[in-house]
Amino acid sequence: MSDKYRLKNWQELPFGGVITEGGNAADYETGTWRTWRPVWKEENCIHCLTCWVFCPENAFALKDGKTPGGKDRKEIREIDYFYCKGCGLCAKECPVNKKGKKEAVEFIREET
Amino acid sequence: MPKNVAITGNGAMAEAMRQINPDVVAAFPITPSTQVIEDFAKFVNDGKVDTELITVESEHSAMSACIGASAAGGRVMTATSSNGMALMWEMLYIAASMRQPVLMTLVNRAMSAPINIHCDHGDSMGARDAGWIQIYAENHQEAYDNMIMAPVIGENMDVRLPVMVCMDGFLISHSVETMQIEDDQQVSEFVGEKVPLNSLFDTDKPVSWGALDLQDYYIEHRRGQLEAMYKAKSVIEDVSKRFAEQFGRKYDLFESYRLEDAERVIVAINSVAGELKEVVDELREQGEKVGLLKIRVFRPFPYEDISKALEGCKIVTVMDRSTSMGAYGPLFGEISNALYNLEDRPLLYNRTYGLGGREMLLDDLKDVFQESKDYLNNGKVEKIFDFLKVRGA
Amino acid sequence: MSKYFEIRWHGRGGQGTVTGAKSLAEAVQGTGKHVSAFPDYGPERRGAPLRAFNRFSDGKIRIHTPVLEPNVILIVDPTLIGAKDIEKGVNDETVFIVNTEKSPAETKKALELDGQALFTVPANKISYKLFNREIPNSAMMGAFTKACPDVISLEALLKQARHIFSHVLAEHLVDMNIEAIKCGYDEVQK
Numbered sequence: 001m002s003d004k005y006r007l008k009n010w011q012e013l014p015f016g017g018v019i020t021e022g023g024n025a026a027d028y029e030t031g032t033w034r035t036w037r038p039v040w041k042e043e044n045c046i047h048c049l050t051c052w053v054f055c056p057e058n059a060f061a062l063k064d065g066k067t068p069g070g071k072d073r074k075e076i077r078e079i080d081y082f083y084c085k086g087c088g089l090c091a092k093e094c095p096v097n098k099k100g101k102k103e104a105v106e107f108i109r110e111e112t
Numbered sequence: 113m114p115k116n117v118a119i120t121g122n123g124a125m126a127e128a129m130r131q132i133n134p135d136v137v138a139a140f141p142i143t144p145s146t147q148v149i150e151d152f153a154k155f156v157n158d159g160k161v162d163t164e165l166i167t168v169e170s171e172h173s174a175m176s177a178c179i180g181a182s183a184a185g186g187r188v189m190t191a192t193s194s195n196g197m198a199l200m201w202e203m204l205y206i207a208a209s210m211r212q213p214v215l216m217t218l219v220n221r222a223m224s225a226p227i228n229i230h231c232d233h234g235d236s237m238g239a240r241d242a243g244w245i246q247i248y249a250e251n252h253q254e255a256y257d258n259m260i261m262a263p264v265i266g267e268n269m270d271v272r273l274p275v276m277v278c279m280d281g282f283l284i285s286h287s288v289e290t291m292q293i294e295d296d297q298q299v300s301e302f303v304g305e306k307v308p309l310n311s312l313f314d315t316d317k318p319v320s321w322g323a324l325d326l327q328d329y330y331i332e333h334r335r336g337q338l339e340a341m342y343k344a345k346s347v348i349e350d351v352s353k354r355f356a357e358q359f360g361r362k363y364d365l366f367e368s369y370r371l372e373d374a375e376r377v378i379v380a381i382n383s384v385a386g387e388l389k390e391v392v393d394e395l396r397e398q399g400e401k402v403g404l405l406k407i408r409v410f411r412p413f414p415y416e417d418i419s420k421a422l423e424g425c426k427i428v429t430v431m432d433r434s435t436s437m438g439a440y441g442p443l444f445g446e447i448s449n450a451l452y453n454l455e456d457r458p459l460l461y462n463r464t465y466g467l468g469g470r471e472m473l474l475d476d477l478k479d480v481f482q483e484s485k486d487y488l489n490n491g492k493v494e495k496i497f498d499f500l501k502v503r504g505a
Numbered sequence: 506m507s508k509y510f511e512i513r514w515h516g517r518g519g520q521g522t523v524t525g526a527k528s529l530a531e532a533v534q535g536t537g538k539h540v541s542a543f544p545d546y547g548p549e550r551r552g553a554p555l556r557a558f559n560r561f562s563d564g565k566i567r568i569h570t571p572v573l574e575p576n577v578i579l580i581v582d583p584t585l586i587g588a589k590d591i592e593k594g595v596n597d598e599t600v601f602i603v604n605t606e607k608s609p610a611e612t613k614k615a616l617e618l619d620g621q622a623l624f625t626v627p628a629n630k631i632s633y634k635l636f637n638r639e640i641p642n643s644a645m646m647g648a649f650t651k652a653c654p655d656v657i658s659l660e661a662l663l664k665q666a667r668h669i670f671s672h673v674l675a676e677h678l679v680d681m682n683i684e685a686i687k688c689g690y691d692e693v694q695k
Binding site for chain 2: 526527530531533534537538539540541542543544546566567568569570571573
Binding site: 007008009010011013014015016017018019020022 | 209210211212272309310317318319320321322323325328329331332333335336339
């Protein structure tokens with residue numbers, strides 16, 4: 001943990017508990033909460049971004065890509081395990097998984 | 113130009129608000145403070161102020177709107193009484209802990225039930241732990257002067273706390289009395305502009321207000337808030353000094369009236385101090401060594417200064433105009449705290465008076481001094497706590 | 506005796522007694538004196554007996570308690586003559602000003618006075634004539650300055666009253682109230 005998250009003395013706190021920096025949730029490692037792990041299977045993924053929409057920790061990173069027809073679109077790049085807390089919502093909501101034939105997000109136990 | 117006027121206490125507070133010209137006023141009028149907002153609404157309507165007047169649906173909303181507008185960077189005022197302030201309860205704490213220097217006229221009125229619109233201090237005393245600076249006033253002039261000083265105190269960068277300016281319901285709020293309204297321009301210069309701090313309107317520097325604290329930070333935030341109260345004490349003294357230099361009326365944290373060689377002292381708050389001064393003068397003429405200590409600033413409470421002021425007197429009667437059910441009066445508690453560490457402590461006792469507007473005549477107050485004389489002669493206090501002028505006693 | 510000049514008004518809710526006390530205070534304030542004005546703060550009920558008070562002084566007024574020993578008693582409603590609490594705190598010097606069409610002699614008798622100065626003024630009659638309703642306070646103020654010219658002269662009262670009324674009343678009502686003060690002054694009997 002950086003010094004930024006050292007517990008501060010009362011003299012160091014801003015007035016009234018105000019939070020002066022935006023987006024500081026990005027610094028918070030929720031990956032340590034994980035006991036189950038989603039594994040993204042690029043070969044089965046249709047890049048519908050349902051997992052990206054549902055992920056509560058914004059763990060799905062995106063990249064620029066093209067549709068099979070050649071149009072611009074966003075595609076999944078990877079799961080960022082610094083944030084992924086292993087809730088499994090991605091695997092549960094994945095439309096590829098729902099069809100039941102193959103999995104675009106596999107949900108497995110963390111190794112012990 | 114300053115001018116002498118005959119005006120009600122509420123009218124005087126509305127004048128102070130007009131001169132302060134706040135950015136936002138959010139209020140839900142309640143007796144006996146109604147006229148403050150009525151008069152101020154006229155000023156808004158007549159274009160005499162630049163204020164956005166928000167007419168809300170409850171006092172809870174009034175204080176919520178005040179906090180939001182203050183966090184947005186504005187100078188914000190309101191007025192209320194009694195049950196109205198009670199409905200603000202949770203927001204009072206939030207205003208203080210979020211360090212929003214909201215300014216309030218509190219016209220002291222008894223808490224229900226039974227419903228009573230008259231004066232006692234049960235409302236503000238109930239809110240004494242909420243984190244607001246509390247300044248009390250004996251009369252119209254003091255209430256007005258305190259309100260002119262309030263923004264300068266509350267918005268000071270070392271303080272940033274809300275300020276409650278209290279005056280007695282009806283006795284002051286509704287009576288007409290001679291007082292001096294200062295020059296608009298001079299008041300405007302005295303109060304200056306509020307310097308916004310982490311304003312919600314500062315889009316270049318966005319901030320979050322009202323976040324969560326768990327066990328790891330809450331106590332540190334409270335400690336920081338307390339520091340602001342400590343600092344408020346000297347800020348109040350400085351601002352009062354500046355006020356005296358500019359407008360000629362001198363105020364301290366409390367008023368010592370003929371205390372120098374006093375043996376018997378009454379400690380009291382607000383309008384009864386006027387009557388007490390009259391009685392002290394009369395008894396002094398008869399050679400009795402009596403005096404009055406009138407509290408002006410109740411939060412932060414100036415323990416050490418008061419202990420010094422009362423050192424050497426022989427008996428102290430604390431008159432509370434509110435009751436903390438099951439305990440001694442709130443003012444008595446503080447005076448008792450202040451005196452405990454004195455080596456040579458005076459005798460000390462507590463009398464509750466004036467609940468729900470029960471009047472105290474000059475003769476009643478002479479009786480109080482007579483009782484302290486008897487106690488002093490006997491060398492002991494017979495009853496530490498009692499109600500005054502209650503039937504069936 | 507108090508060191509202040511003290512007045513006690515006895516009226517009924519809805520007659521403008523409290524406004525009368527406040528207006529008189531403002532007028533006297535305009536002459537450079539310290540003043541106060543306030544009623545007994547009871548429930549406000551039309552017709553119920555009420556009291557209002559004034560204190561005037563060259564110095565600061567520090568007390569807010571009801572007037573117990575008035576220099577002047579103003580009885581704003583004739584049906585209050587003989588009411589019990591009116592004589593409270595009266596001494597030989599107390600001056601009475603009574604709204605009545607009866608003679609001073611009759612009124613003195615009804616009030617059982619021991620020779621205190623008493624002035625009568627038909628303030629209701631004046632009020633009906635001017636406003637077609639019962640708001641006797643302006644006429645009472647006129648009678649007051651006749652009885653107590655040392656506190657405020659008629660000229661000063663008229664000047665101040667015009668100034669005070671013009672803040673709260675339409676112009677024709679200001680004129681009518683000024684007229685009521687003059688009539689009150691003129692029709693006083695001792």
